[in-house]
Amino acid sequence: MSKLDRNGSLVNQWTPTWLTGGSGGLRDLAYDGEYFYGSNTDTKIYCFDVDGNLITSWSAPAAVRSIAYDEDNDAFWINNWEEDLQLVDRSGSMLYTISSPPSLYGSAWEKEYSGTPALWLFTGTSTGGPCQVEKYFDLYTGGNNLGKQHQVSDDFEPTGIAGGLFITNEWSPGNGTLGGIIQMTPTTLFGYELIKEENTPPDAPTITGPDNGDAGTAYLFTFNAVDPDNNDVRYIVDWGDGEIDTTDYSQSGVDISLLKTWTKAGTYTITAKAQDTKGEISPETTKTVTMPRDKAINRPFLNWLHCHPNLFPLLQKILMRLGL
Numbered sequence: 001m002s003k004l005d006r007n008g009s010l011v012n013q014w015t016p017t018w019l020t021g022g023s024g025g026l027r028d029l030a031y032d033g034e035y036f037y038g039s040n041t042d043t044k045i046y047c048f049d050v051d052g053n054l055i056t057s058w059s060a061p062a063a064v065r066s067i068a069y070d071e072d073n074d075a076f077w078i079n080n081w082e083e084d085l086q087l088v089d090r091s092g093s094m095l096y097t098i099s100s101p102p103s104l105y106g107s108a109w110e111k112e113y114s115g116t117p118a119l120w121l122f123t124g125t126s127t128g129g130p131c132q133v134e135k136y137f138d139l140y141t142g143g144n145n146l147g148k149q150h151q152v153s154d155d156f157e158p159t160g161i162a163g164g165l166f167i168t169n170e171w172s173p174g175n176g177t178l179g180g181i182i183q184m185t186p187t188t189l190f191g192y193e194l195i196k197e198e199n200t201p202p203d204a205p206t207i208t209g210p211d212n213g214d215a216g217t218a219y220l221f222t223f224n225a226v227d228p229d230n231n232d233v234r235y236i237v238d239w240g241d242g243e244i245d246t247t248d249y250s251q252s253g254v255d256i257s258l259l260k261t262w263t264k265a266g267t268y269t270i271t272a273k274a275q276d277t278k279g280e281i282s283p284e285t286t287k288t289v290t291m292p293r294d295k296a297i298n299r300p301f302l303n304w305l306h307c308h309p310n311l312f313p314l315l316q317k318i319l320m321r322l323g324l
């Protein structure tokens with residue numbers, strides 16, 4: 001391990017003699033403000049200080065190449081190449097998992113600049129360059145890549161491949177830096193300025209659809225919300241009967257329609273919110289829908305007819321024919 005100053009001059013160097021198992025040296029690293037964390041693709045996370053003293057280590061549920069510290073959960077996002085990313089706590093338990101893009105080498109976590117927890121990934125190794133950083137959102141609900149990426153190899157050597165990745169606020173005080181190592185000749189450290197994205201929540205969505213209908217029949221409801229930043233939005237719809245739908249993200253201000261069937265007669269309040277890709281949620285909009293009767297048969301009227309057979313003999317006959 002080599003510690004360099006800001007000009008690239010060597011300050012300190014040590015060998016992690018405490019590495020067991022795995023293969024080769026330490027790969028990507030993570031930092032929690034006190035200690036470093038990393039592994040040599042062993043199923044183990046090593047915790048050590050800046051001088052190379054091993055503090056502790058613990059078993060991970062998978063081999064560890066990429067690693068990032070998740071401040072919200074005091075846990076670590078780990079993976080090896082294209083294996084699923086797993087958030088692992090300090091006892092080795094998996095908290096969340098998301099699918100990984102192929103050829104992942106390094107990762108870094110932040111929420112300050114993206115406005116929502118985000119995992120930055122440095123990918124592109126298996127066939128040599130190009131390599132890129134890409135950003136993942138919705139980390140605790142299955143993960144979502146919104147196509148946010150930057151081609152790192154375009155800024156350096158086209159055949160450069162991915163290495164470790166980190167984020168720091170200390171390189172340029174007041175600004176974030178996304179830093180990494182690109183594997184090329186010579187091995188090169190880079191830093192990109194992270195700009196805090198100002199964000200406004202979407203406006204309350206409109207809800208368009210029928211005011212009443214029959215239980216058991218499907219009705220179309222249309223939702224539309226505008227995000228002032230033109231971020232994509234998704235709709236979280238509580239149908240008032242215990243069922244909640246969350247749509248995929250779509251363009252701001254575009255109609256999104258959902259089919260809904262209430263199974264029982266009653267009056268229901270639909271509550272809709274729009275959420276932008278930064279995680280900001282709009283005010284709620286509600287709409288009341290009345291399902292006065294079941295679709296099948298109006299029972300009380302039939303019962304009344306049965307009690308008064310002489311009043312409507314013809315109707316009675318028809319009903320009998322129908323088997324009612």
Ligand SMILES: [Ca+2]
Pocket residue numbers: 028029030066067068106107108164165166
């Ligand atoms: Ca890292």
Ligand SMILES: [Ca+2]
Pocket residue numbers: 199200201202227228229230231276278280
């Ligand atoms: Ca927004």
